[in-house]
Amino acid sequence: MKNTRIIFGIAVFLCMMPSVTGQEKQARYTNGSELTVLGISGAGDPVSFHRVDSANLNGLPSTVKKLAKNPAGAAILFRTDSRFIKVKWRLENYKIWWNMSPLTVNGTDLYGWNGKSWQYVASARPSDAENETVVIRNMDGKMRHYMMYLPLYSTLKSIAVGIENGATIQKADPEFLPEHRIAIYGSSITQGASASRPGMAYPSVIGRALNAEVYNFGFSGSGKMEPGAADFLKKSDADVYILDCVPNPSPEEIRSRTVPFVKRLRKAQPDTPLVMVESVFREHGHWDLETGKRVRAQNRAFHDAYKQLINSGEKNLYYIRGDELTGSDHEATSDGTHLSDIGHHRMAQHLIPVIKKLLRTGK
Numbered sequence: 001m002k003n004t005r006i007i008f009g010i011a012v013f014l015c016m017m018p019s020v021t022g023q024e025k026q027a028r029y030t031n032g033s034e035l036t037v038l039g040i041s042g043a044g045d046p047v048s049f050h051r052v053d054s055a056n057l058n059g060l061p062s063t064v065k066k067l068a069k070n071p072a073g074a075a076i077l078f079r080t081d082s083r084f085i086k087v088k089w090r091l092e093n094y095k096i097w098w099n100m101s102p103l104t105v106n107g108t109d110l111y112g113w114n115g116k117s118w119q120y121v122a123s124a125r126p127s128d129a130e131n132e133t134v135v136i137r138n139m140d141g142k143m144r145h146y147m148m149y150l151p152l153y154s155t156l157k158s159i160a161v162g163i164e165n166g167a168t169i170q171k172a173d174p175e176f177l178p179e180h181r182i183a184i185y186g187s188s189i190t191q192g193a194s195a196s197r198p199g200m201a202y203p204s205v206i207g208r209a210l211n212a213e214v215y216n217f218g219f220s221g222s223g224k225m226e227p228g229a230a231d232f233l234k235k236s237d238a239d240v241y242i243l244d245c246v247p248n249p250s251p252e253e254i255r256s257r258t259v260p261f262v263k264r265l266r267k268a269q270p271d272t273p274l275v276m277v278e279s280v281f282r283e284h285g286h287w288d289l290e291t292g293k294r295v296r297a298q299n300r301a302f303h304d305a306y307k308q309l310i311n312s313g314e315k316n317l318y319y320i321r322g323d324e325l326t327g328s329d330h331e332a333t334s335d336g337t338h339l340s341d342i343g344h345h346r347m348a349q350h351l352i353p354v355i356k357k358l359l360r361t362g363k
Contacts, residue, residue: 024134027086027162028169032076035161036172038147039074039207041183041215041236049074049156051217056232063222064229071150072191073203073216077172078161079145084137085110086162087124087148092155094129099335100153100194102126108159109149109199110135111208113176118147118208123197126151132162143168145176149199152192153220178213180359182206183236185229186244189280190218192344194334200341205348210356212239224249225257227264234268240358241265241272242351246279246322247337251297258305262314271316273358276306278322280347283336318354325350 037046045053052068069092087108095105103109106126111118122136135148150156163169184190184203192201199205207214215236223229223245233241249257262274278299285292299322306319325347326332332343339347 020134021137023164024084024086024137026165027084028165028167029086029088029160029162030078030169032148032159032161034171035169036077036177037074038077038178038213039071039215041181041238043232043235044068049150049159051215052232056228056235058228060226060228061222064219064226067191067219067222069155070153070191071156072152072198072218073201073207073214074150075204076148076150076159076161077145077176078148078169079143079172079176080161080163080167080169081141081143082163082167082169083139083141084164085135085139085146086133087135087159088132088162089124089159090131090157091126091129091151092157094126095154097153099338101196103197104151104192104195105153106131106151107197108135108151109197111147111149111199113145113147120199121146141167145172149197149204152195152198152201178207178211180210180212180240181215181236181238182210182212182240182242182355183215183217183233183238184242184244185217185223185233186242186277187218187223187247188220189247189339189347190216190223190244191220192216192218193220193338194340195344196341200344202339202344202348202351205344206352206355209348209352210359212355212359218244219248221248223247224253225261227260230261230264234265238269238272240355241269241274242277242355243274244277246277246298246302249298251294251301254298254301254305258302259308259312262305262309262317266314273316273318275318275320275351275354275358276302277320277325277351278302280322280325280339280343283330283333286330318358320351320354
């Protein structure tokens with residue numbers, strides 16, 4: 001009886017899935033790297049979608065080298081008049097993680113320009129290392145701009161955008177290119193854990209709100225301010241730098257690394273505004289006293305380093321405390337540490353006014 005119910009459920013699910021039309025089967029594909037690629041800085045490779053090229057990773061830990069291949073925050077920008085949009089992509093590995101959706105880790109998000117802002121359209125559902133799916137169909141065939149966010153935690157081997165035969169697909173018009181560049185260096189939260197889909201990670205929310213190209217240098221568990229990280233960060237040539245890396249290093253590492261890290265970055269970017277952001281408080285730290293003690297010590301060490309930098313004469317340096325980054329109702333995480341969509345949204349809304357002012361004034 002149990003097996004019968006399972007088979008019946010699968011049959012109902014399959015019946016609910018829309019069938020692919022003959023025209024969609026014959027979609028014409030364009031390699032994603034041939035369109036406009038956003039979110040890959042001068043430190044990376046827009047062809048492979050690696051956030052940091054291997055040549056810029058010398059001396060860094062193996063985990064950083066591996067995560068640098070994840071295209072977190074990167075997006076493909078294009079214009080088309082196709083009535084449907086498909087995507088075909090291949091991953092190095094299909095991953096299942098307990099605290100993130102398969103879409104976040106392995107899938108893509110599509111946004112469309114509605115004349116005033118970027119509006120969510122649909123997501124491409126991943127199911128294996130090789131995927132091909134219709135993202136949206138039955139559109140009106142008007143020429144529009146679209147932006148497709150790439151997977152946050154899986155390495156891409158290839159990706160292509162499919163449209164109907166007879167339709168046009170092109171790189172974005174120059175006026176659709178972002179006005180500003182923001183580089184954010186940080187932890188798994190910066191990389192996007194645990195947003196429900198790629199476009200909901202707070203760096204991407206900030207990018208859409210400020211019409212900015214955001215370089216997401218989040219390295220899950222590995223944003224620890226090694227000197228080499230400052231070297232690839234400065235190659236992004238951003239208008240604003242944000243350090244959101246407190247969650248990963250120990251208090252001792254923060255005390256010894258923060259000032260040299262900022263000074264190293266400043267050698268190439270002496271006048272660019274730099275925002276130092278404390279760690280969000282881990283929810284279980286309210287109950288696990290050792291965890292709570294560690295987070296407080298991390299933030300204290302970071303603030304001490306900020307004061308040391310100010311006293312040494314550093315300018316255009318700004319500091320944001322972590323107390324209210326994600327609200328005060330204790331409902332902004334998916335697992336007590338990593339942010340849900342609510343948490344990512346709240347963090348973005350907290351940072352947007354600060355960044356907006358710095359982009360406008362440069363100080």
